[in-house]
Every structure is written in structure tokens, then in C-alpha cells.
Amino acid sequence: MAYVAAPLERLIEQFAKLPGIGRKGATRYAYQVLSMSKQDAMEFAQAIQDAHTKVRRCKVCQNFTEDEICAICSNAGRDHSVICVVESPRDVTAFERTRAFRGVYHVLHGLLSPMDGITAEQLCIKELLDRLKDGEIQELIMATNSTVEGEATAMYIAKLVKPLGVKVTRLAYGLPVGSDIQYADEVTLGSSLTNRKEL
Amino acid sequence: MAYVAAPLERLIEQFAKLPGIGRKGATRYAYQVLSMSKQDAMEFAQAIQDAHTKVRRCKVCQNFTEDEICAICSNAGRDHSVICVVESPRDVTAFERTRAFRGVYHVLHGLLSPMDGITAEQLCIKELLDRLKDGEIQELIMATNSTVEGEATAMYIAKLVKPLGVKVTRLAYGLPVGSDIQYADEVTLGSSLTNRKEL
Numbered sequence: 527m528a529y530v531a532a533p534l535e536r537l538i539e540q541f542a543k544l545p546g547i548g549r550k551g552a553t554r555y556a557y558q559v560l561s562m563s564k565q566d567a568m569e570f571a572q573a574i575q576d577a578h579t580k581v582r583r584c585k586v587c588q589n590f591t592e593d594e595i596c597a598i599c600s601n602a603g604r605d606h607s608v609i610c611v612v613e614s615p616r617d618v619t620a621f622e623r624t625r626a627f628r629g630v631y632h633v634l635h636g637l638l639s640p641m642d643g644i645t646a647e648q649l650c651i652k653e654l655l656d657r658l659k660d661g662e663i664q665e666l667i668m669a670t671n672s673t674v675e676g677e678a679t680a681m682y683i684a685k686l687v688k689p690l691g692v693k694v695t696r697l698a699y700g701l702p703v704g705s706d707i708q709y710a711d712e713v714t715l716g717s718s719l720t721n722r723k724e725l
Numbered sequence: 726m727a728y729v730a731a732p733l734e735r736l737i738e739q740f741a742k743l744p745g746i747g748r749k750g751a752t753r754y755a756y757q758v759l760s761m762s763k764q765d766a767m768e769f770a771q772a773i774q775d776a777h778t779k780v781r782r783c784k785v786c787q788n789f790t791e792d793e794i795c796a797i798c799s800n801a802g803r804d805h806s807v808i809c810v811v812e813s814p815r816d817v818t819a820f821e822r823t824r825a826f827r828g829v830y831h832v833l834h835g836l837l838s839p840m841d842g843i844t845a846e847q848l849c850i851k852e853l854l855d856r857l858k859d860g861e862i863q864e865l866i867m868a869t870n871s872t873v874e875g876e877a878t879a880m881y882i883a884k885l886v887k888p889l890g891v892k893v894t895r896l897a898y899g900l901p902v903g904s905d906i907q908y909a910d911e912v913t914l915g916s917s918l919t920n921r922k923e924l
Contacts, residue, residue, distance in 0.1 A: 529797060529821040530814075531789045533775040540769045544754050555743050557815060560776050560789070566742075567777045571770040573739045576732040577759050578766045590730045590759070598728060615729075616756060622728040 534560065586657065588633040588650045590615045598622075598630055605629045607664040611654065611683065613637050613671065621669070629667075632657065637675035638682055651683060658690055665693040672699055733759065785856065787832040787849045789814045797821075797829055804828045806863040810853065810882065812836050812870065820868070828866075831856065836874035837881055850882060857889055864892045871898055 530538070534556055541552035559567055583589070584596035587609075591597070598604065598618075608629030612618055618631050634649045657663060666687055670676035684694040700718035701710055710718070729737070733755055740751035758766055782788070783795035786808075790796070797803060797817075807828030811817055817830050833848045856862060865886055869875035883893040899917035900909055909917070 529788075529795075529818055531780050531791050531795075533772070533779040533791060534789055537772040537776045540772045543765075543769075544757050546750075546753070551745075553815065553818075554745070556776065557813075558743050559773055560780060562777075564777050567773055570739045570742075571773040573732070573736040574758055574766055574770040574773070577736045577755065578761075578763050580732040581730050581759060589728075590733060592730050592732060596728075596730075614756075616752065619728055619752075 583633075583635075587631045588635060588653055589618050589631060603628075607662055608667065609654075609657065609663055609665070610667045610669050611680075612669050613676070613679075617669065629665075634670075634679065637670060637673075638679045639675045646682065649679070651686070654683070655686065658687065658692055663692055665695060668694060668696045672697075782832075782834075786830045787834060787852055788817050788830060806861055807866065808853075808856065808862055808864070809866045809868050810879075811868050812875070812878075816868065828864075833869075833878065836869060836872075837878045838874045845881065848878070850885070853882070854885065857886065857891055862891055864894060867893060867895045871896075 537556040537559060538549070538552045541547055541555045542549055544552075547555070559570065562570070580592055581590050582592075584591045584599055585594055586599040587596060589596050589598070593600075605628050609632050610621060610627060610629055611632045611634065612621070613634055613636065615633055618633060621627050621631070632650070632654050634651065634654075636644055636649050638644060638646060638649065654666075658666075666683070668680035668683060670680050680696060687694055698721060699714070700721055701707070701714060707715065736755040736758060737748070737751045740746055740754045741748055743751075746754070758769065761769070779791055780789050781791075783790045783798055784793055785798040786795060788795050788797070792799075804827050808831050809820060809826060809828055810831045810833065811820070812833055812835065814832055817832060820826050820830070831849070831853045833850065833853075835843055835848050837843060837845060837848065853865075865882070867879035867882060869879050879895060886893055897920060898913070899920055900906070900913060906914065
């Protein structure tokens with residue numbers, strides 16, 4: 527491809543590495559970066575570097591943060607006796623958007639998946655058990671996805687934690703709010719029947 | 726959004742600036758960058774910087790290049806008497822992919838558009854006229870899009886160039902190869918009738 531300048535070609539390849547960006551999209555973004563002002567482009571490059579040099583994991587909950595302890599863990603106004611256990615930092619963002627949860631989080635940074643070689647040692651489970659040691663935690667909400675890996679991880683942690691006398695709960699699964707019964711998949715619909723509540 | 730680390734939030738905003746990337750996509754890309762190895766992320770940042778510091782315009786055709794004169798203009802094997810005039814460097818890439826053109830190019834870097842305040846002075850038209858001075862150029866192929874701006878730019882340049890005795894041609898417009906007549910839009914179908922050729 528001698529007709530694309532080499533530095534531009536390299537930038538196209540970098541964009542094409544991102545998930546869901548093909549060659550055409552990557553080309554569009556690379557030309558867009560070229561048409562930015564030099565200052566904007568330098569800010570973009572700096573933001574990528576900063577994401578790697580300035581973001582670290584909260585010492586308590588393992589969520590991404592700039593500080594030693596994240597804003598949620600250091601917030602005295604939150605209920606530190608309830609921990610919502612999630613797979614990734616993006617799940618924390620999703621729960622925070624609901625404004626329905628006032629407890630704290632624990633980010634596992636993955637799910638158990640023996641097929642992919644991901645064992646308990648690679649997840650932040652040890653850090654979670656450390657938090658349970660002082661006896662102040664009363665409930666763990668297992669908020670992993672309802673996939674095979676998510677369920678297995680939830681069961682694994684529940685088994686470890688129950689002997690410590692901590693209540694372990696799981697998110698409710700049922701029909702999405704505002705959804706149409708005729709379009710619900712059979713597993714969700716079945717789950718909504720099994721978990722029906724008295725009115 | 727206190728629950729997203731500030732450097733990560735800045736990176737999300739940078740991605741969201743690109744055309745066609747919304748907040749959700751930008752978040753996905755930012756987390757992807759974070760999960761890259763540090764070296765890969767630094768290469769990405771470097772590629773953005775390099776695109777701005779190392780890419781410049783070819784002295785002859787104004788296409789993007791790393792060198793003073795681009796690979797196409799400095800290729801003695803190409804026909805330097807035919808210039809294909811295009812709007813942007815991406816059009817050059819498109820024509821090169823066809824392998825049907827052995828001449829050289831001229832990139833205007835835009836189209837005339839009085840509504841958007843883009844006049845002839847902002848395009849690389851002066852540089853094109855300079856190339857015609859030595860009398861070696863025999864044909865200009867106006868390969869701008871068949872939009873109002875593309876047609877106006879082609880007509881404008883044709884008018885300037887014809888007095889110099891240079892042949893000016895326009896791309897053929899008709900049905901796309903392999904297309905279905907019943908799905909062709911009426912303007913394209915009309916153009917294919919008007920420009921019909923004897924078999």
C-alpha cells in the first residue's frame with residue numbers, strides 16, 4: 527500500500543486493532559485525527575498515555591481510580607456493610623447510573639473460565655476475602671452476568687463466603703422492565719415464572 | 726461521573742470526538758486501550774503524534790506523504806501527462822485499488838462550496854495550474870464526486886484549464902457494475918440512458 531503515507535498507515539492499523547473497527551472505519555478515524563488541530567491530536571495521544579500511567583486499581587474494591595482509594599470506597603455516606611461483587615469496572619458504572627445502590631463494590635476483573643485458563647487466582651477473590659475478615663460486611667450481592675461463567679463465579683464465591691456467616695444474594699432475573707412478553711426469550715420468561723412473587 | 730476515573734473519562738471524551746463514535750462506543754474503546762499492554766498503548770499514542778508530525782503534502786500532487794515528493798509522483802514508470810484530479814487523499818487510495826489508472830494525481834483537499842465559505846483560494850487549484858505551465862500535461866481527468874459541489878468544482882477548473890489547450894475529461898456516470906436495474910435510483914438510471922454507448 528505504497529499510496530498511503532507510512533505514518534498514516536500505522537495509525538490506521540492502530541485503530542483497526544480496537545474491537546469492532548474494521549479497515550474502513552480505521553481509515554476514517556485516522557484521516558479525522560489528521561484533520562484535527564495539532565493541539566487536539568496531542569491531547570488525544572496524551573489521554574491514551576495517561577490512561578496507562580495514571581489509572582490504577584483502588585486498594586479496597588479494585589475498581590479503576592486515580593487515587594489510592596476510589597471515590598466510592600472513601601465516601602463515608604455509603605453503606606460499607608453491603609458489597610456488590612461485579613465482573614468489571616464498567617458494571618460499577620452501570621449500577622451507579624441506576625442510583626439504586628448505596629453500598630460499595632468489589633471488582634473481580636474477570637470471571638472464572640477454566641476453558642480459557644482463567645482460575646480463581648487470576649481474579650480479585652483474595653482481595654474480597656480480605657475485606658470480609660474484620661466482620662463488618664453483612665451482605666455480598668453477586669452481580670455477575672447470568673452466563674455460565676457468571677453463574678459459576680457467583681456459586682464459587684458463595685461457597686467460600688457462607689462459612690464466614692456473611693449473607694450472599696444474587697441479582698433477580700426476570701422480564702426486563704417495559705418489555706413485551708411475546709418477544710421475551712424462553713429462558714428469561716421461564717425464569718420470570720419460577721421467580722414469581724405474590725401480589 | 727465520579728465513578729469513572731478522570732484519566733479514563735478524558736480518554737472516553739477523546740474517542741467520542743471521532744465521527745460516528747458515541748458515548749458507548751467511546752467507553753468500549755477506552756477500556757480496550759486500558760487493557761492493552763503498556764507498550765501497545767504507547768505505540769498507539771505515538772502513531773497519533775507521528776500522523777501529525779511526519780505526514781506532509783507532496784510538493785507536486787498535494788497527496789499525503791512522508792517524503793518531499795510522494796511515491797506516485799516520483800515513479801518514473803507512471804504516465805506523467807495525465808492527471809486525475811480528486812477531492813481528497815482517500816480518493817487516490819480508491820483509484821489505486823482499481824489498478825486501472827497509470828497516470829498521476831492532484832489532490833484539491835476540498836471542493837468549492839460558497840455556502841460553507843470554501844472558495845477557490847482554499848483549494849489546491851493554484852498548485853494544479855502551476856503543474857500545467859511546462860506544457861507536458863495532456864489530459865486532466867476531473868474525478869470529483871457527482872454532487873453539486875463536485876460538479877461545480879469540475880466545471881470551474883475545466884473553464885480555467887481549457888484555454889491552456891489541455892484536454893479535460895470527466896468520469897463516466899451510469900449503473901454500478903453488477904447492480905440491479907430495479908434498485909437503481911432514478912438519477913443514476915437516467916444518466917445511464919443519456920450516456921448510452923453503441924454496441
